[in-house]
Structures are given as C-alpha cells and as structure tokens.
Amino acid sequence: MKANILIVDDNKSVLSALDILLAPQFDHVKCFSSPNQIVTELRQRDYQLVLLDMNFKTGANTGNEGIFWLNEIKERSPSTSVVLITAYGDVELAVKALKLGATDFILKPWDNAKLLATIQSAIQLSFSRNEVSDLKQKEKALKQAFNPKDKYMIGSSPELMAVLKMVQKVAKTDTNVLITGENGTGKELVAREIHRLSKRNKEMLVSVDMGAVTETLFESELFGHVKGAFTDARESRPGKFEIAHKGTLFLDEIGNLSFHLQAKLLAALQNRQVTRIGANQPMPIDIRLITATNKDLERMVGEELFREDLLYRINTIHIEVPPLRVRGNDILVLAEFFLKKYAHKYDKPVPKLNQQAQEMLLKYQWPGNIRELEHAIEKAIILSDTKVLKPDDFYLRPAKVGKGGAASLKIEDMEQKLIGKALEAHPGNITAAAAELGITRQTLYNKMKKYEFL
Numbered sequence: 001m002k003a004n005i006l007i008v009d010d011n012k013s014v015l016s017a018l019d020i021l022l023a024p025q026f027d028h029v030k031c032f033s034s035p036n037q038i039v040t041e042l043r044q045r046d047y048q049l050v051l052l053d054m055n056f057k058t059g060a061n062t063g064n065e066g067i068f069w070l071n072e073i074k075e076r077s078p079s080t081s082v083v084l085i086t087a088y089g090d091v092e093l094a095v096k097a098l099k100l101g102a103t104d105f106i107l108k109p110w111d112n113a114k115l116l117a118t119i120q121s122a123i124q125l126s127f128s129r130n131e132v133s134d135l136k137q138k139e140k141a142l143k144q145a146f147n148p149k150d151k152y153m154i155g156s157s158p159e160l161m162a163v164l165k166m167v168q169k170v171a172k173t174d175t176n177v178l179i180t181g182e183n184g185t186g187k188e189l190v191a192r193e194i195h196r197l198s199k200r201n202k203e204m205l206v207s208v209d210m211g212a213v214t215e216t217l218f219e220s221e222l223f224g225h226v227k228g229a230f231t232d233a234r235e236s237r238p239g240k241f242e243i244a245h246k247g248t249l250f251l252d253e254i255g256n257l258s259f260h261l262q263a264k265l266l267a268a269l270q271n272r273q274v275t276r277i278g279a280n281q282p283m284p285i286d287i288r289l290i291t292a293t294n295k296d297l298e299r300m301v302g303e304e305l306f307r308e309d310l311l312y313r314i315n316t317i318h319i320e321v322p323p324l325r326v327r328g329n330d331i332l333v334l335a336e337f338f339l340k341k342y343a344h345k346y347d348k349p350v351p352k353l354n355q356q357a358q359e360m361l362l363k364y365q366w367p368g369n370i371r372e373l374e375h376a377i378e379k380a381i382i383l384s385d386t387k388v389l390k391p392d393d394f395y396l397r398p399a400k401v402g403k404g405g406a407a408s409l410k411i412e413d414m415e416q417k418l419i420g421k422a423l424e425a426h427p428g429n430i431t432a433a434a435a436e437l438g439i440t441r442q443t444l445y446n447k448m449k450k451y452e453f454l
C-alpha cells in the first residue's frame, strides 16, 4: 500500500515486531524509540500514520507523555492519523486521546490481522483528510474567482464587437490566447468571457497576477509544494496549475515575469505537467492558458527581455483590446452603467449627464480606460448631490482632454499623454517620472505647467 508510517515506542521488541509486520506492506516505515525525533521527521515527510506509544518512561502509565506527543503531531500535521499503543487498556485515557484527535487505539499484545485492519482504515482517513484540505483550497480559489468583477462586457462599438466575435470563436477551441491592451481596457473581463463561453466553464478560471508573484514564491504559488519542502510549509498545498486542472489558467501581467522565471513557466507549459516542490512525482495538467499584458512582447523579445519561445507558446491567438477613447459611444453606455451601479451603492437617485458633461466624457482621452471612467463616475456620485451632472462635477485632469478629439496623433498631444502616463506610474515622484521620460526634472516641471498638470 502507498503510505508512510512512523512507529514510536521505547520498547525495542515492540518496534522490531511492528517493523517486520508492516515494512513489507507499506511504502515507507520508519521506527524511533524516542518521541523527540517526531517533529523533525514530520517536517521531512508526509506521514499518513503515526503509531504512538502512550507511556515512554519505564513504569509510567499515566499516558500523559503520549497525550503530549499526540497534540504535537496534530498541531504540526493535522491530516496524519495517530493510532495509540498501550498495554494498559485504560478506557478513560483512550477516550481522552480520541477526543484530542487520535484515530484509534490498540492494546498490547495485539492481533496482527486486527492491527492491519486498524492501520489501513487510519491511513484511508488520512488520505481523505488531505483530499478535503485540497478541496478547501480549491473552494477558496473558487470564491476568489467568483468575485463581483465577474460580469458581462458592456458596450456596442464596432471595436468591442470585433473583440467579442473573436472571443466567441476562440472560446470553442482549447488554444492559448494572449490578450493585450492598455491598463483598464477589460483584458481580464475578456479572459473571463472566453472561459464562460468555453466547454471548460464547469471548472474554474484561476487567475494569477504575475506582477505580484515574488521570485521566491513563484514555484510554490504556481506548482504547489509538499509538506516540509521548506520552512513554513506545514501543509501540502496545490499550486495554481493544479487548481486550474480541467479549467482555465489566466496569467495576468505576463510581461512582468523575470526572464529566469519565464523558462520555468515555459517548461511546465511544454511538458503539460508540474511537480510540487519537494515531491518526486510530476502531475499531468490539463489547462487552457490565457495570458494578458499591457506590454509590447514582440518589442521585449527584440530587447531580450522576453523569451521568444515562450511568446510563441502563449500567443497562438492574439486579441487586442482597444482603448476606451476609440470606442466612441461606449463611453456613454458605460457611464450610464456605472451611474446606476454607484447611485445604487451609495443609495442616491440615479443622476443624468447634461450635454456638456457627455461631450467632455467623449473628448477625454481616458489613459486609465474603463477603470478610470468607473472611478470618475463613482467620485462624481459621492461628491455631488444634483440630479443632473455637469462637467464641473467630474474631477478629470484638464490637461488630458484631447484637443483634437479621440486618438490624436499630434506631437504635443502625444507628449502630454506620455507625461500623464509617467506621472501616473510614479505618483508623487517627479524625479522618477522625469528619469523615465529621459528629461530633467526642470524640463518636466516646465512641461507640467504647460499642459496644466500643476
């Protein structure tokens, strides 16, 4: 049977009798005559069962030491079953131990067939506990996946319709999809829509923000770990790949992944299997991969910042989500939607937009796209108490209103846009923004005055 058993008893003849009986039948049987080694051993391996003596000191029969070690085991490894060995058959002690989490009790001298049956069911119980713990992890991820962000895409512009048509086509297939577009354009929503319309929709879409995964946590987060693989790994945990098995894995901000980690990701995608840290068995993984980025990955490949082989693996289908400023009337449709949403949230009547406010929203460049529009509307609802919203009720940076209307290509407009982006990327840090733009602080100040950022 595939199981790891730890036997702890200070009576050497008991140890060797149990070893002779169990070693041929189970994967790994380890014997210790002192309980002091239990903690170290539990850190190193996943044990399904500990057979534990109740009385370690000669002559002691209170069972207190056994109870102490039972607690230690349960605290460190909740899924491990503990079966206690005692020569005294003390019922009260047995009840106490069972209440504290022992799975069963055996009396010395034992009957081999009965002992084996007890051991097998204790091991089964441990496996089920582990399954439950894995399911709980899945459930947690599921709850996160079904957050309020899970809603349909609003808008009717030809630009958005083209995206949705593409979404419908690729959703039926299992191909990898790369979604690009500026921040806040709805890339994650597109990913969710593909999953929702796919045959994998009974399973989960598991989303990972690659920009937020640290170098050290990358492997554990994506591939999982077994107990004891590193300090703090008190329980075995599945990685996002495993949780997404049979469903969709959405890797957001893929362009932020370091070159070194890109190789690890590529290996998992190529082999279609992952190995939890500390485990020796790889697990086959069946996922549809969707990635997203606001970066130009082709350019990054040219600059040797992104692996070409990884790009070819992830971009079988490429969907570009257009910025809000080119989606025309969608701006007003979305504005209406957010007006209703936030009026409801803040318990206010739904206001209307007057003509000038509508024109202003249509002309604005929306560098933060739909996310920025949503925040602008929420702020207007919170701060105003009128039934009709005017331009003054919105707190948009005037410098960002495109003089030439949407998608202007005038050099001045582009410069103004770049400055806006740099300031947004480095809030409150003019030096960093100037460095990113490749100009001096003073030049940046002058330009900020010119474009009314100050």
Ligand SMILES: Nc1ncnc2c1ncn2[C@@H]1O[C@H](COP(=O)(O)OP(=O)(O)OP(=O)(O)O)[C@@H](O)[C@H]1O
Residues within 6 Å of the ligand: 149, 152, 153, 154, 155, 181, 182, 183, 184, 185, 186, 187, 188, 189, 190, 252, 292, 294, 334, 370, 371, 374
């Ligand atoms: N068409 C749409 N209809 C309704 N809400 C939308 C639409 N597109 C985007 N949103 C909303 O705008 C916000 C930003 O969308 P999302 O997170 O999908 O953008 P993103 O492109 O993935 O952003 P980032 O690049 O910053 O991760 C979300 O709150 C989302 O629900």
